[in-house]
Amino acid sequence: MKAGVVVFPGTNRERDMAHALTLASGQTPKMLWHQEESVDGLDLVIIPGGFSFGDYLRSGAMAAHSPIMTAVRRFAEKGGYILGVCNGFQILTEAQLLPGALLRNAGMRFLSQDCHLKVEGRDSIYTKGWSAGDVFRTPMAHGDGNYTASPEMLDRLEGEGRVAFRYCREDGHVQVDDPQINLNGSARAIAGVLSENRRICGMMPHPENLTDPAIGGTDGLPLFKAIVEAFGV
Amino acid sequence: MSLTVDGELARSFGLTAEEYDKVLAIMGRTPSLTELGIFSVMWSEHCSYKSSRKHLKTLPTKAPWVIHGPGENAGVIDIGDGLAAVFKMESHNHPSFIEPYQGAATGVGGIMRDVFTMGARPVANLNALRFGDAEHADTRRVVDGVVRGIGGYGNCMGVPTVGGETNFHRAYNGNPLVNAMTVGIAQKDRIFLSAAAGVGNPVVYVGSKTGRDGIHGATMSSAEFDDESSSKRPTVQVGDPFTEKLLVEACLELMATDAVISIQDMGAAGLTSSAVEMASKGEVGIDLDLDDVPQREANMLAYEMMLSESQERMLMVLRPDRTEQARKIFEKWELDFAVIGHLSDTGRITVRHKGNVEADIPLGPLADEAPIYDRPALNKEPPAYLTPPADPVGIEKALETLIASPDLASRSWIWNQYDSTVLGQTVKRPGAADAAIIRVEGTSRGLAMTTDCTPRYGQADPYVGGLQAVVEAWRNVTATGAQPLAMTDNLNFGSPENPYIMGQFVQAIKGMGEGGRALDFPIVSGNVSLYNETRSDTGLTSAILPSPVIGAVGVLDDIAQAVGLAMPEDGELLLVGETWGELGQSLWLREICGREEGAPPRINLVAERRNGDFVRQQIRQGAIKACHDVSDGGLLVAIAEMAMASGVGCYLQAHPRELSMHAYWFGEDQARYVIATSQADKLMAEAEKAGVPIRRLGDVGGSDLRFAYGTRLDVSHLKALNNAFFSRFMGEG
Numbered sequence: 001m002k003a004g005v006v007v008f009p010g011t012n013r014e015r016d017m018a019h020a021l022t023l024a025s026g027q028t029p030k031m032l033w034h035q036e037e038s039v040d041g042l043d044l045v046i047i048p049g050g051f052s053f054g055d056y057l058r059s060g061a062m063a064a065h066s067p068i069m070t071a072v073r074r075f076a077e078k079g080g081y082i083l084g085v086c087n088g089f090q091i092l093t094e095a096q097l098l099p100g101a102l103l104r105n106a107g108m109r110f111l112s113q114d115c116h117l118k119v120e121g122r123d124s125i126y127t128k129g130w131s132a133g134d135v136f137r138t139p140m141a142h143g144d145g146n147y148t149a150s151p152e153m154l155d156r157l158e159g160e161g162r163v164a165f166r167y168c169r170e171d172g173h174v175q176v177d178d179p180q181i182n183l184n185g186s187a188r189a190i191a192g193v194l195s196e197n198r199r200i201c202g203m204m205p206h207p208e209n210l211t212d213p214a215i216g217g218t219d220g221l222p223l224f225k226a227i228v229e230a231f232g233v
Numbered sequence: 234m235s236l237t238v239d240g241e242l243a244r245s246f247g248l249t250a251e252e253y254d255k256v257l258a259i260m261g262r263t264p265s266l267t268e269l270g271i272f273s274v275m276w277s278e279h280c281s282y283k284s285s286r287k288h289l290k291t292l293p294t295k296a297p298w299v300i301h302g303p304g305e306n307a308g309v310i311d312i313g314d315g316l317a318a319v320f321k322m323e324s325h326n327h328p329s330f331i332e333p334y335q336g337a338a339t340g341v342g343g344i345m346r347d348v349f350t351m352g353a354r355p356v357a358n359l360n361a362l363r364f365g366d367a368e369h370a371d372t373r374r375v376v377d378g379v380v381r382g383i384g385g386y387g388n389c390m391g392v393p394t395v396g397g398e399t400n401f402h403r404a405y406n407g408n409p410l411v412n413a414m415t416v417g418i419a420q421k422d423r424i425f426l427s428a429a430a431g432v433g434n435p436v437v438y439v440g441s442k443t444g445r446d447g448i449h450g451a452t453m454s455s456a457e458f459d460d461e462s463s464s465k466r467p468t469v470q471v472g473d474p475f476t477e478k479l480l481v482e483a484c485l486e487l488m489a490t491d492a493v494i495s496i497q498d499m500g501a502a503g504l505t506s507s508a509v510e511m512a513s514k515g516e517v518g519i520d521l522d523l524d525d526v527p528q529r530e531a532n533m534l535a536y537e538m539m540l541s542e543s544q545e546r547m548l549m550v551l552r553p554d555r556t557e558q559a560r561k562i563f564e565k566w567e568l569d570f571a572v573i574g575h576l577s578d579t580g581r582i583t584v585r586h587k588g589n590v591e592a593d594i595p596l597g598p599l600a601d602e603a604p605i606y607d608r609p610a611l612n613k614e615p616p617a618y619l620t621p622p623a624d625p626v627g628i629e630k631a632l633e634t635l636i637a638s639p640d641l642a643s644r645s646w647i648w649n650q651y652d653s654t655v656l657g658q659t660v661k662r663p664g665a666a667d668a669a670i671i672r673v674e675g676t677s678r679g680l681a682m683t684t685d686c687t688p689r690y691g692q693a694d695p696y697v698g699g700l701q702a703v704v705e706a707w708r709n710v711t712a713t714g715a716q717p718l719a720m721t722d723n724l725n726f727g728s729p730e731n732p733y734i735m736g737q738f739v740q741a742i743k744g745m746g747e748g749g750r751a752l753d754f755p756i757v758s759g760n761v762s763l764y765n766e767t768r769s770d771t772g773l774t775s776a777i778l779p780s781p782v783i784g785a786v787g788v789l790d791d792i793a794q795a796v797g798l799a800m801p802e803d804g805e806l807l808l809v810g811e812t813w814g815e816l817g818q819s820l821w822l823r824e825i826c827g828r829e830e831g832a833p834p835r836i837n838l839v840a841e842r843r844n845g846d847f848v849r850q851q852i853r854q855g856a857i858k859a860c861h862d863v864s865d866g867g868l869l870v871a872i873a874e875m876a877m878a879s880g881v882g883c884y885l886q887a888h889p890r891e892l893s894m895h896a897y898w899f900g901e902d903q904a905r906y907v908i909a910t911s912q913a914d915k916l917m918a919e920a921e922k923a924g925v926p927i928r929r930l931g932d933v934g935g936s937d938l939r940f941a942y943g944t945r946l947d948v949s950h951l952k953a954l955n956n957a958f959f960s961r962f963m964g965e966g
Contacts, residue, residue, distance in 0.1 A: 009567065010475050012391020015674075016657035049655075051389040054475025107965070110384050110650045141388070141652040209654045214672065214792055216659070 001231035003029040003044045006072070006088075008063045013049035013086065013206065020208035021046075024224035025233055034066045043231045044081045045072055047088030049141070049206060059102060059144045060090030069095050082200045083126060083227075086142055089192070089202030098193055098202045099157070100149035105142070106185025112141040115183055115205055118172055121164035121194050125230040126201040129222030135172045137219040138205040140183070145204040147186035147193075154188055164192035164201055238269050246273035252604055259598040267536040267584060267591040272599065274502035274540060275509060278763055281603040284729035285761045288742045292756045293749040298718055299757055300421060306347040306498065307417075308757025309424055310719045312788050314676055317421035319353035322361070322414035322684070322723040322784040324762040328469045329411040333378025337411045338386040338472040339544055344415045345390060346498035349481045350547065352425040352488045353417025356656060357671050358387045360397035360413050361684040361723065361782045365406030367639045367962055372401070375409050377963065382472075383413070384650040389474035390481070393659055394651035395669035397684050401639040404692075404778045407767035412723040412760075414784040416682055418673060425488060427497040427507075429515035429550045429576055434494060436508070436519060436574040437556070439563050440480050440546035444529035446470045447503070447542025476545040476568070483566040484547065492555030499546040505539045507548040509582060513600040518577035523586040527569040535584055535591035550576060610735040615694040619817035619831025624895040628869065629944050631825050631899060633954055635866050636873055638824045642958030643877075664878070666797035667712035667862050670789065679789035681715035687865070688778035690833035693818050695737040697833045699744030699781045704841050704903060706785035707752050708862040711845040712906060714794050714852035715787035720749065722759035722783055727766045727776025737779040738763075745781060751838035754785075796852050798861040799879035805913040806883055806930040808868065809920065810844045810905030814896025820866045821899035833901075840904040847925045848906050856912045863905035869898035871907045872930070876938060876948045877955055884931040887941040909933055 003021055005014050014031065021029045029046070032039060039045050053062035063069065069091070076082060076097050084092040092098045105111055114137050119130040130136065149157070157163050167182045167189045168174045174189050175181045182189040184204070192203030207220025236242055243253035246269060256264055256272045264272065274280055282289065294302035300317055301309040307321035325340025345355045360383055365372040387394045392415070429436075447470035487493060495515065497507040504526070512519035523538050533541075551559055556572065563570035577583070582599070584592040624631070635641055648663040660679055661670040668683040685706040691698020703720065710717040722745065727734040749756055765777040789795055816822050817831025851857050863871045876882050888897035910916055913929065920927035939945045 010389070010478055012389075012478065013655055013657075016655065019657050050391060051475060051478070054389065054473070054478075056475065109381075110388060110652075112388075112652045112654070113645075113649045139654045141654060143388075206654065209657050212657070214660065214677075215657060216662075 001025055001027065001044065001228055001233060002042045003046060004032045004039055004042045005029050006032045006034065006045060006047045006068055008034040008052035008066060010052045010054055011048055011050035016208045017046055017048040020211040020224050023211050024221065025228040027233065032068060034068045036068050037071055039071045039075050044083065044227065045075060047084040047091050049086030049088060052087055052091065060087060060094040063091045064094035073097065076200060079197065079199060081125065084202040085206060085208065086204055089204055090144065092200065092202045097200055098195055099153050100147055100193065102144045103146040103148055104144050105146050107179060110143040111183055114138065115140050116168050116170050117165040117191050117205060118168040118174060120166055122161040124164065124194050124198040124201060125227050126223060127164055129226030133172065135168060135170065137210065138207045139209045140205040142204055145184040145186065147190045149187060157193055162194040163190050164194050165203055167191050236266055238263055238266055243269060246270065247277055248273050252276055255602060259595065259602060265591060267539055268594055270536045270540050271505050271592055271594060274505055275599055276603050279501050280506055282761055283604045284606050284608050284763060285738065286605055287607055288739055291742060292746050294755050294757060296753060296755045299755055300424065302755065302757045303759060305426060306350045308719060308721055309351065310757060310786065311421055312673065312678065312680065314678065315421055316673060317419050317424065318416055318680060318786050319348050319351050319419055320414065320416040320721055320784065320786055321347050321758040322412050322721045322782065323347065323760040324723050324725060325411045325413065326409065326725065326762050326765055329379055330375065330407065330409055332469040333375045334382040335469050335471050337379040337382030339470045340411050340413045341383050341386040342472045342474060342477050342544055343500050344413045345392065345477065346500065348415045348417035349484055350425065350496055350498045351419065352423050353419035354485060355392045355415050355417045356658065357416045357669065357682055358392050358394040358413065359669065359682055359684050359784060360394065361686065362397065362399045363405045363410035363688065363780060364401050365409065366403040367401045369403065369406045373963060379409065379411055380647050380650055386472055386474045388652040390478050391655045393653045393655050395653050395659060395671060396663055396682055399644055399647060400688065402688065402778060408765050408777050410725050410777065410780055412782050414684060414721060416680060416786060425493055425496050427495050427511050427514055429495045429511040429517055431494060431550065432517060432576050432578045434550050434576050435553055435556055435572045436521065436576065437549045437551050437559065438526060438546065438571045438573045439549065439568055441473060441476050441543055442527040442529035442569060443538055443541050444543045445533065445537055445541060448537060448540045470542045470544050472544050479566040479568055480545055480547065483563050483568055487559055487562050490555065490558060492551050492559045494550040494552060496547060496549045499548060501542065503540060503542050509596060509599060511548065511550065512582060513596045518579035518581045518596065519574060520577050520583045521574035523584060525571050525573045527571050535586040539584060608729050608735045609732045610739045611732040612736045612740060613733060616830065616832050621814065621816050621893065621896055622826055626825060628895055628898050629946055631821060631895065632869050632873060632946065635820060635824055635870055636951060637954040637957060639958055640820060641866055641870060643955045646959030660792045660795060661713065661797055666795065667709040668715065668787065670713055670792065670795050672792050677791050679715065679792035679795060681710045681713045681787040681789060682785065683709040684782055684784045685709060686780050686782040688780045689818050689829060691741060691779040691781065693833050695740035695779050696744040697836065698779055699741030700748045700836050701833065701903065702781050702783040703745050703748030703754065704836055705864055706783040707754055708845060710785050710787035711849045712860045712862045714796055714849060715789045716849065717754055717785055717787040720754055720756045720783050720785050722756055722781060724759065724761045725765055725777060725780040725782065726763055729763050734776055741779055741781040748838065752842060794853050796857055796860050798859055798875050800875040800881040800883065800933055801858040801909050802881060804858055804909050804911040804933045806872065806933055807908050807910060807913060807916060808905060808928045808930050809848055809908060809925060810840065811926040812892065812897060812900060812902050812905065814892045814900040815902045816896055816900050819899060819901045821895065834903050836903050844904045844906065844925050847920060847923050848908065851916060856916055857908045857910050859909040861907050863907060864901065867899040867901050873938065873951055875907060877952045880936060880948055881933060882935045882937040882939065882948045883933045884939045885941065886929065886931050
C-alpha cells in the first residue's frame with residue numbers, strides 16, 4: 001500500500017497517523033507538504049488532524065484552497081481513496097468532497113475524551129474491519145465537530161448507507177438528544193460519513209490514537225488493518 | 234513621546250531612587266528613554282531575581298544525570314538512550330487575572346518556547362492552577378478563561394496537556410496562579426544554549442512581527458494589584474498558537490543543521506532581555522538596528538520595540554555562511570526572518586533607530602550590577618499541633634462531603650478541554666495515575682510528570698510547605714513505578730518587601746532544599762513570582778498563600794511496568810507507611826469543621842525515601858496492580874479515588890484501636906501509599922524485611938465501599954457526587 005499523509009502549516013496529528021499506519025502495515029507513509037501539486041501514484045491520501053492555518057477563518061477553510069487540494073480533488077475525480085480525520089474531515093467538507101459541515105460543538109467547549117462509535121457504513125474499506133452494528137472506543141479531540149447537513153442530505157446519507165459511524169453509548173445505544181452520548185450535538189449523531197462512491201471517508205474522532213497496545217489499547221486498529229488489507233502490504 | 238527622563242519617570246518605571254542613582258553612575262549621564270526602559274525591565278524583580286537570588290543559590294541543583302541546571306532557558310536531564318528531558322515551569326499569574334484567556338494562553342506559549350529554544354520537541358504540558366473561592370463572584374470568569382486559554386494554545390500546538398492540579402481558596406481572589414510546565418525531549422548532544430559567540434556574526438530575528446503589546450509586562454508582574462489593574466489590560470500580550478506551531482517546526486528544522494550558534498526566545502522584556510542575555514552570557518557586545526525589525530504597527534519608537542512583549546519571537550546568532558539556508562527554512566514556514574544586527578567586541582549593547590543611537594549601555598554593569606537585595610525576613614511562630622476535635626458527622630458523611638468539595642472534586646471538566654492524546658504517546662492520561670506518563674517516541678521508555686503544592690500547609694508553616702511539595706511530587710512519580718529524577722519550581726509569594734512574606738519565601742526554600750538533598754532530587758530550573766497581593770479599597774493588602782509549586786519528572790525504563798490508581802477487579806488493599814492521625818491543616822478539618830488550624834503533618838524524610846523506594850521496587854517487580862499516594866483528604870479519600878477510577882469497590886477493615894476513627898481515615902500523614910496486589914502475603918513479608926510499615930486494609934471487589942462497621946457506600950453514588958462540582962459551579966449541564 002502506498003499511503004500519503006498531507007501536512008498543512010498547523011497540522012499536528014501527522015505523526016500519530018503515520019504511527020498507526022506503520023503499526024498496521026509495517027510501512028511508513030509518505031509525508032506530503034501542502035504546496036505539492038501531485039498525489040499521483042498513491043493508493044490512499046490521508047488528511048490528518050490539527051489546526052491547518054490556525055483554523056482562523058473557519059476550520060479547514062484555508063487548507064481547502066491550498067495547492068495540494070487541487071491535486072487531491074483530481075485524485076478524487078479519478079476514484080482515489082481519501083481519509084480525513086478531525087481537521088481532515090473539516091477540510092474535506094470545505095473542499096466539497098464530502099457533504100455537510102462541522103459547526104462548533106453544541107456545548108461550545110473543546111471536547112477531549114474517549115467516545116464510542118457504532119459502525120454503520122456499508123461496503124467501504126474504512127468500515128469493513130468491523131461488522132455493521134459493532135461498537136468501538138476511540139478518543140476525540142475537537143472544538144468544531146458538530147456535524148450538520150440539510151435534512152434532505154441527511155436522509156440521503158442514511159438511505160444510501162453513507163453514515164460511516166455514529167456516536168453511541170458503550171452498549172451501542174444511540175440517543176441524539178443526550179449530550180452524554182452525542183457529545184458534540186451532531187445531526188443524527190453522525191461521527192463520520194462516506195462519499196457517494198464510498199472511497200472518501202471523513203470522521204471526527206481519532207482511531208489512530210488507539211492503535212498501540214502500549215498506549216491505551218488497539219480499539220481503533222481494525223480501521224487501519226482493513227485499509228491495509230484492501231490494498232495489500 | 235516627549236517624556237523627561239528623571240527620577241520621577243524612573244520611579245513610574247518601577248526603579249527605586251537608589252536604583253536610578255546606580256543607573257546614573259553607570260551611564261555617567263542622564264539615560265535616554267530607551268535606556269531607562271532597558272534598565273527598568275532588566276532590573277525588575279521578574280528579570281533580575283533581585284530579592285530571591287541569594288536564597289535560590291542554596292537549592293540543590295546537581296546530580297550525575299543533570300546536564301544543565303538553572304541559568305538556561307530550561308533544565309536538562311539525561312534520560313538514557315542518548316536522550317534528554319528539557320523542562321521548566323513558569324507563572325503567568327498577573328496577566329491571567331487581568332485577561333484570563335490571553336494571560337493563560339501566552340503563559341503556555343512562553344514556556345513551550347523556553348523548551349524548544351533548547352532544541353527539544355515539546356511533548357507534554359502540565360498546569361498548576363490556583364483560583365479564588367468558588368463562591369466568589371469573579372472566580373467563574375477566571376476559571377473559564379484560564380482553562381479555555383490553556384486549551385486554546387496547547388491544543389493548537391499539538392502538544393498534549395497531560396496533568397496538573399487545581400485548588401480553590403479565598404486567598405487567590407483577585408490573584409489567581411497560572412503555572413505552566415512544559416517537558417520536551419532532545420538528543421542530549423544537541424542542546425542549544427543562549428550564550429552568543431563570534432564577533433561579526435549576524436543577529437537574526439524570527440517569528441511574529443513586533444507590536445506595542447505587553448510593553449512593561451515584566452514590571453507589571455513585579456507590582457501588586459489594585460483597582461486600576463484592569464486599566465493595564467493593554468500590557469497583556471495576545472497569543473497566536475498557529476504562529477508558534479510554525480515557529481517550533483521551523484526552529485527544529487533549522488536546529489537539525491549546523492547553522493545555529495546560540496538562540497534565545499523573546500519572553501519577558503522581549504528584545505531587550507534576549508539581546509542582553511545572549512551577549513552578556515557570551516561576553517561580547519551586540520549592535521542592533523531597529524529599522525530592520527519586522528513591525529506590525531507604524532511609527533513605533535525604539536523604546537517601544539525594545540520593551541514590546543509581542544509573542545512568538547526568537548533571537549538567534551547564526552553562522553554567517555548558513556544565513557541563507559536558515560532564511561529559506563523560515564520562508565518555507567511563512568515566518569519573518571530578519572538580520573537585525575551583529576555581535577561586536579565592544580561589550581556594549583548599541584541600539585540604532587532611524588540613524589540615531591537610541592541606547593548605548595555597557596553590558597557588564599547592566600547585568601552584573603543589577604541590584605541584589607538581602608531583604609529582612611521574619612518568621613511567625615508555627616501553630617501548635619492540633620488537639621483533635623470530635624467527629625461531628627461520621628466518616629461516611631464526611632467522605633461524601635470531601636469528595637464533592639472544590640479541592641477534591643473530579644477535574645474531568647478541565648481535562649476534557651485539553652487534548653491529552655495528540656502525538657500518540659500518552660500512556661497514562663490525566664487522572665489515570667498519580668503522575669502522567671508519556672512514552673519517549675521510538676523507545677519503550679516513559680517519562681512520569683506531576684505538579685504539586687499544598688499551600689495551606691505552607692500558610693501554617695512555610696518550611697513544611699516547601700518540603701511537603703517536594704516529597705509529594707517525589708511520591709507521585711514513585712507511585713507510577715518511575716524513578717524521580719529532577720524538579721522545576723515555581724515560587725509564588727506575596728511582596729518580598731513585607732518581612733513576614735520574605736520569611737515565608739526563605740523558609741519554603743529551606744524546606745525544598747532539604748527535601749531535594751535527602752531524596753537526590755535536584756532542582757534544575759524554575760521561576761519566581763512575587764508581589765502576588767491584592768490591595769482593597771481600604772488600602773489593606775492581602776497576600777496569596779505561599780505557593781512553592783514543584784514540577785517533577787521521572788523515568789520508567791519500560792512503560793509496561795507503569796501502574797495507575799484504578800482499583801483492579803480483585804486482590805487485596807494494603808497501606809504502606811505509618812498513620813498517626815494528623816488532622817492539623819487537613820481538608821477534613823477545613824471542609825467538615827470549617828477550621829484551618831494546627832500544624833501541618835510532620836515529614837520524615839527517612840521514611841519517605843524508604844517507603845517510596847520499597848513501593849517503586851515492588852511495582853517494577855510486577856507485584857503491585859494499582860498504587861495511589863495518600864495526600865489531600867487522607868486514607869479514605871485515597872481509597873475512594875481508586876474505586877471511582879474503575880468503579881470497583883472494596884471491603885475495609887476497622888481502624889486500629891489506638892486511633893480515633895476519623896483521625897485514621899482522614900488524617901493526612903505523609904509517606905503513605907495505598908496499593909492493590911494479589912501477592913499480599915509476599916509483600917507484607919518483604920516490607921517487614923525492609924523495615925517498611927505495612928498494614929492490611931481489606932479485600933478488593935464489588936461495586937461499593939463496605940466498612941467493618943456495617944455501613945456501605947456505592948461507588949457510583951460517590952462518582953456522581955465527585956462529578957457534580959464543576960458543572961454546577963460553571964452553570965453547565
